[in-house]
Amino acid sequence: MTQPASLLVVRSVAELRAAVRDWKRQGLTVGLVPTMGALHDGHLALVREAVQHADRVVVSNFVNPTQFAPTEDLARYPRQQAEDARLLSGVGCPLMFAPAPEDMYPEGFATSIAVTGPAMGLEGDFRPQMFGGVALVVTKLFNQVQPDLAVFGEKDYQQLMVIRRFVRDLDLPIDIVAVPTQRDEAGLALSSRNAYLSQDELAVARRLNRILAAAAADAASGRPLPGVERDAYAAVLKAGFERIDYVAVRRAEDLSVFRDGVVDAPARILAAAWLGKTRLIDNLAV
């Protein structure tokens, strides 16, 4: 496979489509990695995976306002497009698509997408705007790029399930590829929001994955889930988190609850907790 040497940064859908059309005319396949920028090794792992599956990879870099509630961190979300472009040119990505918010959502914009099923509960309870916003921007990006496949991380596990759901429901002709969560040497899930953490907070944050791993083992042993979740909740607070949105074990397939209160099918443990103004999420297979 030949790789273009340099990274093209495009801001308009017209330029984007011209580049993709060119590739398709050459019979090349196209992969998309949607991001909100502030790229770290977790994103680069997605790009490397995309490069394995597609001849050309587009990375979109867009902090999507429709998935943030007014109270959330849209304004302070880290933005570093020049650095992002530098990182991408090192991993075989030929095109970064960085549209302007006013081009994505021009005046008169009137369409929204809602997802139930896997979008209900967990993040859906605490960030009710998010999955609709994600479904909208991902649908737009899919239609703008028209890739053969798109790559998402398991770090946002519920988001991944939601995306698989609406891709199937809307018949979007795109394969969804999932990549395991990338972690630092202490097991902390890589996240653009880790940049908000002080050194002390970082030390606390690094305990989350171990607590979840212990709870996952506990759940896998057949212990009733209310006890598993209660103990994990207490352990997360004891580790130094100030507030917990949820710690929950759910069916891996669709994030529905285990009605009998024990794990009797593939499962996932998921958590969201706060350190100061920073909200961290993580999840593991049970």
Place this chain on the structure above:
Amino acid sequence: MTQPASLLVVRSVAELRAAVRDWKRQGLTVGLVPTMGALHDGHLALVREAVQHADRVVVSNFVNPTQFAPTEDLARYPRQQAEDARLLSGVGCPLMFAPAPEDMYPEGFATSIAVTGPAMGLEGDFRPQMFGGVALVVTKLFNQVQPDLAVFGEKDYQQLMVIRRFVRDLDLPIDIVAVPTQRDEAGLALSSRNAYLSQDELAVARRLNRILAAAAADAASGRPLPGVERDAYAAVLKAGFERIDYVAVRRAEDLSVFRDGVVDAPARILAAAWLGKTRLIDNLAV
């Protein structure tokens, strides 16, 4: 342009996509005409228009449950797929796509689309489920077929505006082509629901377009719209309609109201009225 002699009827997305892929490999362009079947000359005009713009035309034939309210005429909506297929083979359509409801909306389906803007008011007030259902099924059909263009009738003028809106908002890479309303010799807009009308009701129905034409001339003359609409409303009742949902003059571009109460830009007059259990709609340029 060569035309295949016979009509293929396919029921699965896999078969549909295989046929379309085949055409695209040959470099042929593809047009889509979404219908709910019960085809009449109005639909055939859409197909003939599509044939002018695309090398191959797919007509979808699906009575979409998500755009009917529980109280509406989903169950009695006319269905005549064999006759539809016969009609289509006469106008150069090589493929009718007639999916099953359980394949379009399988168990676990969890996605919906909402449109504001041009979907607000008029039909949106009286059939609140409709445009969301239309947006959903049309988005699905667009993603299933992946046509270069799709053809819709001006008969459903507000629907046409809604479709143009969400196609732009979701960046669907499909050209929307509009076709003027087809009418019978008395000017009655052709509609599958005309089949519900008795002979007496038909005579009344045929008066609607003339009343709207007179009102449109009235509005175009600069007369204040409240008076125009009030007189048209009275005339529709006097003609024999039993109930009126709306008679309204709106901006042609986005169906917003004329704030100053007079026509000072391209306009459209739109109406919905009842004869027995049958609801008829029509519209004309002002």
